[in-house]
Structure formats: C-alpha cells, structure tokens
Amino acid sequence: MAGTDFHILCGFLGSGKTTLLLDWLALPEAADTAILVNDVGRFDVDGAVVGRTSGALPLAMLANGCVCCSVGNELVATVERLVAERAATGAAPFRRMILECSGLSRPGPVIRSLTDLGAHDFRVRVLATFDPAQGAQHAAHFEEAAAQLAAARTVVLSRLDLPDAPAPAAGARAAQALNPYARIVAEPDRARRAALAFRPGPGSAPPPGPGIVGLRSLLHPRIGLFVARVPDGLPWDAVAAWIEDLAARCGDRLLRTKGLVRVDGIDGPVLIQGVGTVFSPPMRMPAARDDEPVGAVVVIAHDATLEMLAEAGAPHGVAVEAG
Template identity: 50%
Template sequence: MTPSPEFILLTGFLGSGKTSLLRDWLGLPEAADTALIVNEAGEINVDGAILAEAGGVPMAMLANGCVCCSLTSDLVFTIRALLEERGRSGLPPFRRVVLESSGLSRPGPILRSLAPLAPLGLRVRVVATCDASQAAERAAHFDEAAAQLAAAGTVVFTKLDLRDVVEAEALVASINPLATRLVEPDRAERARRAFLAGADEAAARLDLPEPPLAHPRVGVLRLSFAETASWEDRLDLMEDLAAFCGDRLLRVKGFIRRPGEEVPLLVQAVGTLFSPPVPLGGAAQAPEGLVVIARDLSAAELRAGLGSAPVHVASFRDTPLACSPA
C-alpha cells in the first residue's frame, strides 16, 4: 500500500531562510515527488518566482493573504487539488507536500485548519528555520517567531556563515527543548536532513536537559499526574490545558498511560490543537507526563488555573509545586 504523503509545514520568521532552504532541497534528487504550496502575504509573489526558477516542481500559490488567518479553506482546497491532479496524471503519488508559510504566520491555526483532511491520513511535521544571526532579537520581540520555534519538530539553523550558532541554539533550546536542532553548514546536506528528518525527530522525551538560558516570556513546564489520577482526569487535563492557556499555549508533547496498560500514548499539540494520542510501543519505559511550552505563564499560574486537577506542575527551574491547591 502507498503510504500517505507527509505534510510539512515550513515555518520561520521573515527572512530566516525558508525559500533558500526549499531551493536547496529542490536541487536534490530526493526532492522528486514533492509538491509545494507557497504562501506570501504580499501581492507580488517573489518566493513563488524564485522557486519556480528552481524548476519542475508542482507548485500552488496562496498569495495575497496570510495562511494562518485568511486562507485556511484555500489551503485545504489546494492540498486536495494537488493530490487529485497527481492521481489523475499517472505519475507516482507525492511523498510530501510542503507549505512554505508566510514569515508572520502562526503554525497553530494552520495545523488546525487541516482537520477536514483527516481522512487522507497525512503525516504532519513542522520544520522551522532560525536565522542564527538574528534569532535572539526576533524571538524576544515577535510572538510569532517564538510560536514558530515552539511548534517545530525540527529547527534548522540558517546563515551559519554569518554568525556563530551557539547563542541561537541556546535560545531555541530555551523555547523548545523538544525540537531536533539541525546545525549543518553544508547547505545541500542541511536541506536533505531538514526534509527527510522524520527519523531523527525523537518521540517525546521527558528527561530533557535544563535549558541553558531562560527566555523572558516563553516558559517550559512539566506536568505529571498524581497517583490518584484516573484516565478521565488525564483526558480532561488536555481539554483544560487548552481552555485555560488559550493562545498562550505553544506546544505540548509527552506520554499518558491508561491505568494498568504498559504501552504509553504519545500526546502532542501545536497551539491548542491536540492530535489524537497514538500508542508508542517502543516507549514502554517512558515516564508519564507532559512537557508544556507556553508564553507568559508561570508554573504557579498554570497550577492555579487547573483547579483541583490531580497533576503536579513544575518549571525546569522550580521544585515541583503541590499536587492540589490548598
């Protein structure tokens, strides 16, 4: 059976190197069977023109608007149209559809908008570019930049020829310790690893190293369940987390386990959108718990906001707070 195509959301702040990375990718033989969707906020579609020059790849434009706010139904329509057209062409099916989103778009709403495509079984990944020469300044001042980095499964550092990557890597680790950080000076190899990276993306890890620095607004919190927590408590927690945090919630990743079962379920959310939990047989030994990346939210506030939910909330730098509020 042909596997379902991957949908890769290529995000990253304005000018961080998304189009350049895609161009490098399209020059590689492995890029056969890739379809591209390009979203640019302006009316003049520069990125599309640059990529068209790279040649030969089926490409669709979502121009004159931002895909995370005004063009979500166009995105669904476009993905369907690309796949159907390919089906009619007699060529092999696409292995991946890449959406280059505009530099100010937020990943959460884009991923949420894919819900009508659930029957297609697309495998979804988020790849973010991070300009090593400007990362700190961008992420400190623009919520979108922090949200993009927080949503990523893989962060690809660009412009390594301009600046040492150490500071940018520390910043990304502080925002999203869950992401695979790809530091590769060779541009062709960088592109190859960015788009074929599925395998290097670790499943959830809760034994994360302490972030090397604290981001002023984005915090990494760890939630673990009290022994008394039931299965319903676990499911409720995900709903409550999304409802309480709203757009402060940037990313969630971790494991939950049905009481009495060995195989844990991998839980993931980008923004407030949770993917259905999936069993991960290879992670039987993994401890249960969630890593939560959120903006402007302390462990104490989250603990209070979750009311009597039987969970512990801790930040990477705190000692765990009490399980239930007094």
C-alpha cells in the same frame, strides 16, 4: 513508505525559509514534491522566486494573506486539487508536499486546517528555520517566532555558510534551549543542510530526558517552560478534561505540550502532544525506558504564569511546577 510527508516550513521573517526551499529544489531528491507558498502581502514574492526554480514540480501560490489566519479553506482546496490532479495522471501519490508559510504564520492553526484532509495519508511535520545570530531575540520578542520554534519537529540552523556566522555548536545549543524536543540540523553546507532537513523520518519523537537544557537558560522573560505532573492511573476522561481546561485557559499563549502519562486501563505509557491548542490523538507507546520521565508533561507557553497553569490542573489532580 506509503503516504505523503506534509512539511509545514515556517520560520520568522528573514530566517532563511525560501533559501532552504530553493536549496532543496536543486537536489535530485526533490522529485515527486509539490510546493505551496504563502506570503502575507498582496504579491507573493517568495512564490515568484520559487517558481523560477521548481521547474516541472507542481507549484501553488497562496497570496490572500497569512495562511494561519485567513486562507485555511484555500489551503485545503488547493491541496485537494493538487492531489486530484496527481491521481488523474495515474501516478503514485506525491512523496512529499511542502508548504512554505509566511514569516508571521503560527503552525497551530495551519495544522487545524489540515485536519479537514484526514482522508489522505499525510504525515504532517513542522520544520522551522532558525538564524543563530537573531533567532533567540526573535523568540523573546515576537510571539509568532516563539510559536514556530516551539512547534517544530526539526529546527534548521540557517546562514551558517556566511563568514560572520556563529559557530554551529553555539547555534544548536540556542535552538535546543528553545525546543528541547526538536531534531537540530546544524550543517554549514547548504545542499547537505537541505537534504537533512527534509529527509524522511518518524512523525513524532519521545519527550526529552530530564537533563535537557530548558528555556530559562536563555532568560526569555515571556516564554515559560513548565512541567505538569500527571498522577499515574488517572482515567483518560480526567486527562482529557485537563487538556481541555489547559487549552481553554491559555488560548494562543499555549505553544507546545508533550509528555508520557500512565492511564488507567491502558498497558504502557500514552504520548500526549499538542501544537498550540491543537492536540494529536493519544498514542500508546512501547514500555518506557528508565530515563524517560513518565508522568511529567512539558508545557511551553508565552506570557503565561505558573498560577494560570496550576489553576487549570488542580481540579484534575495535575500539579504544575516551573521547568
């Protein structure tokens, strides 16, 4: 396919991001990849480690702070430089670019920074590492970990090759409970795990069916799963106004929003999806299957109440219930 896959590789502190990246760089499939590494400290230790393995692959280090809050402009400028240098050689565009974020980065602001690169044919994907032994606790107690997992299109279980690692099936269930949308990679073999993590694929997936396990199964008191019931046939202006009110009311507490709705004047369901307060343009989808819950938009939020979300939806005819 034409264009470049832009992977935002995130995961909480110590969850195995750098190990996964190093395993990927050791594979022949890593050719035509550009690497960007960010660390929160003054010295980019991860960048130095990756630099020893990346060989001839382009590598850029962003060491001026957490990429989601302090180096957005540097990220854009660095990506532009790498793309321009590649074009100057006469080579085809990078097949993929991988940004390894610091363990404290939130994906939403990073995606917002990348909107300044709209002239490029990037397919942006969020990839999160998840330690089955500690990941659920991290998500319960640290907002950054919850935001990373909720935003991910792919969640990769790490440390499965260790002797005392939990069973892959148990880790997969824990990860799926935190993000019912995600593709879960639960592969003990490190090389195969890396290959599966970065394989090409579509940029978005349909929302889960109604039988998928939800966040309450893990009893995370600070992470809530809600369902917004959007009536069929609302004009798009009303849906857009609800989205704006939802983002404004929740702010940084909003982690993930995704669902199919029927909009007046549009043939077929429309996919709504957002990471944090950043929403993708609405996408018209093929006719819904019988098992797809059209009109039910799942909202994952941190430290938010049902009343807060209900107040944002009521003026627009959107009812909200606990997931």
